[in-house]
Amino acid sequence: MARVDKPVLGTRQCPDCGESGSIHLAAGKRGSLYQRCGCGCRQENGRMMQSRFYYEAEWRPDCKPDAPANVYPLEEYREKLAALHERNRAAVGQPDRESQQSREVAPVSETGNEPVTKPDFIPEEKPEAEPENSKKGLIWLGAGLGLIAAIVGAA
Ligand SMILES: [Zn+2]
Structure with a gap:
């Protein structure tokens, strides 16, 4: 199963693995984007990921594709991204109550x-x-x- 990557259209710093991933245009009519990075081949087709690929990529000269069909308008994307970061912060800030409890209850x-x-x-x-x-x-x-x-x- 040989898999040939589509041309690299741009790069995007992956927030998950920290690598500079390459952004490609997937085959198919939807014009979806996908990313290759330390996570592997990321081809989440949801609106948010497609929007992130599209808005966060640094496109190579003359390589910027048309926005995938389901990409959010820029304003909406920014609002959603801010909300996403807020949720992430809240999740990370939560003390790990379960493990603290199990540590206090000494065996x-x-x-x-x-x-x-x-x-x-x-x-x-x-x-x-x-x-x-x-x-x-x-x-x-x-x-x-x-x-x-x-x-x-x-x-
Ligand atoms: Zn990654």
Whole structure:
């Protein structure tokens, strides 16, 4: 599947991968634009992406194509872009509450009667296998102790 790129009509700094992508005119009647950059081949056909390709590209001399059919008028595009940036800022500014919570709830022994310690038989070189095992071990140990306590208590 050989794929030959259309001629480069311009370039556009890709806000996602940071590369200077090349802008091409896609085949077809719609006159859609697509971009090649570190993201790969970006051929989002939605109005916003087509508008961004069209308005944000630096066109090579005499290479500026007609606007794709679904491109927003410039004013509308600017408003939408501003709204988009506002949303992005809000999203990035949000503190990651979930991960903060899980950090605050430290994994101390949930039963409260067994200290969380590393079992001696687990070698230091394999730290990645340790947490799961020691946790399971403690749970079983706790369950066993609880069972013994119940038996002793019942006797
Ligand atoms: Zn990119």
